[in-house]
Amino acid sequence: MDRNEIDEYVDRCRGLIEASPQMDEENTKVKLIQPFLELLGWDLYSTEVALEYNVPMASGSTHVDYALLVGDSPVVFVEAKPVRSTLSDDEVRQLRSYMRQELDVDWGILTNGKSFEVLTKDRRRNGGEEMSVVQFSLEDLSERPGVLELLTKESIRSGKSAEIAEQVAETNRTIRYLSENESTVTDSVASAVTDEVGELPIDLQAQSREFVQGLVSLLREQRQFVGETENGPPSGDNPPTADDDIHISDETGSADGPDNRHLEPVKNQIAGTIRRRDIDGDPDSTVAVFPTRESGLPFLKENEAWGFVRVGREFEYVAMYVTGDVRQVKYIAEVERVVSPEQADLMREPLEYKDRGAIAEDKKVIIFKPGSLYELEDPIPYETRYPQALRYTTLGELRTAETTDDML
Known part of the structure; x- marks a missing residue:
């Protein structure tokens, strides 16, 4: 994606939000969210973007704010909220329920123009259950524009987005296993070192635990390079990590989840x-x-x-x-x-x-x-x-x- 276009988009949105922090939902859609979809390569003035798309539900039907289509099939649902609001877990669950009703919709975006949460279906595991794969803010895009590659029309149509999501999911599962079995893995590392070199004059158990924790941290850091190409990471000196600006969901317990x-x-x-x-x-x-x-x-x-x-x-x-x-x-x-x-x-x-x-x-x-x-x-x-x-x-x-x- 063109870095200048992303910077211009961020600067324009930042100015609009500063001028109108209590912006309602309709203005948020027109001024912030629709330009975001255009930035991703979706043509709002064509049949590939449907507004107020009808979603059949068990109790009748409802509407999702935007459906992004490939051919005649929706592949992405976008749910918009006013910029003055905070994204909630109830709204994430709502978007998941919408995605569940459409077989071809593998992606969901929940946003208020400032914060973004991206969902995808885990096709290879968990029965295709919807999972949160990445969260980021408008300000993050200035430093890590590569995250948008996950959501571009070209990436979704080509299947690149699905490959990235699967890599993130596999890394998540590894992180979760190491986190939940830290003591067992720590014992195995300590035993392996002792078997190879004998007893050492250090607290090998503590050092092994730190090694396992460091491995988890490294996996979280590497997982952040969403949307990078074979030519390397996007420009910028400050790579984010799991608990920083761009947050990749890993479903491990913490007080700030x-x-x-x-x-x-x-x-x-x-x-x-x-x-x-x-x-x-x-x-x-x-x-x-x-x-x-x-x-x-x-x-x-x-x-x-x-x-x-x-x-x-x-x-x-x-x-x-x-x-x-x-x-x-x-x-x-x-x-x-x-x-x-x-x-x-x-x-x-x-x-x-x-x-x-x-x-x-x-x-x-x-x-x-x-x-x-x-x-x-x-x-x-x-x-x-x-x-x-x-x-x-x-x-x-x-x-x-x-x-x-x-x-x-």
Whole structure:
């Protein structure tokens, strides 16, 4: 796709949204979503785009905002929402139900002009069930325009989109297996090393666990190159990852998964703000750095805790890197104890926070010392590296880091 056209589209939409942040649905469709479909190569003034397409349902019929057709068959459903709204899980389920009624519709796009969620049918597994394959925002397109290759008319007509989606699905399954069986895989890695070289003067179990976690992180990073060609990745210095701007759904449990999009904090237990140089503690103390989307912050603030995560070693502090538009290490807390979800006295039941996948038995909740959760007055900004999953640093490095590259 032409990079200049994408940049022009983003700039134009950004200006329209800034001028009219409460834009209603009809204006959102005309000013933001229809230009998006044209950017993807679909001709709105032809028979390949149908507006208010009739979808038969068990209880009668309904309409999807746009159907994109190849020949006489719809292949993509697009559901539009006003720019002033937030995309919800109910709307994702609604789009899934529409896709289920049409055999040839393998793709669905839910958007409000600012945020986009893409669904596809998993034809090779799960009986063709609709799955969320990628989420991205308007701002992401400036840095990672290659994600649009997944949705172009040419990619969908040629089958390239289906190949990319299958690759993502296979990677998802690998990530899910390694995440759910981390302890077993860790034991196997440690045993293999011991069998080859004998006993080592290190904590081999901890190192093996970090290796497995690093492998998961690498798979998540590689999975982000959606739409790349054989000539290599699109231009840009900041590749996104699973928990950053462009989010690839992997259906593994975390406190900041899709089901948390609309949770509002009941009680904010942040003690206040603090400068990094004023944080008490030994500079050699270990800090566990976790990524979170903004939707995961209610869990943090309500509970003075973080979960549901696997940990491979002991640490004294937790720092939180907030992804999306924030891109900063923004919170710090001192650890009191690490417990199972059943032992954690959370303000809401875990099911309200977990992702669509089940909470694995070895996942933990990290309880903070009361009154130790602070927002950083001088958060650490993203440069080129950030924690795609759990990473460790020291309190000294956190105090002095100018960017995330200095601590990771």
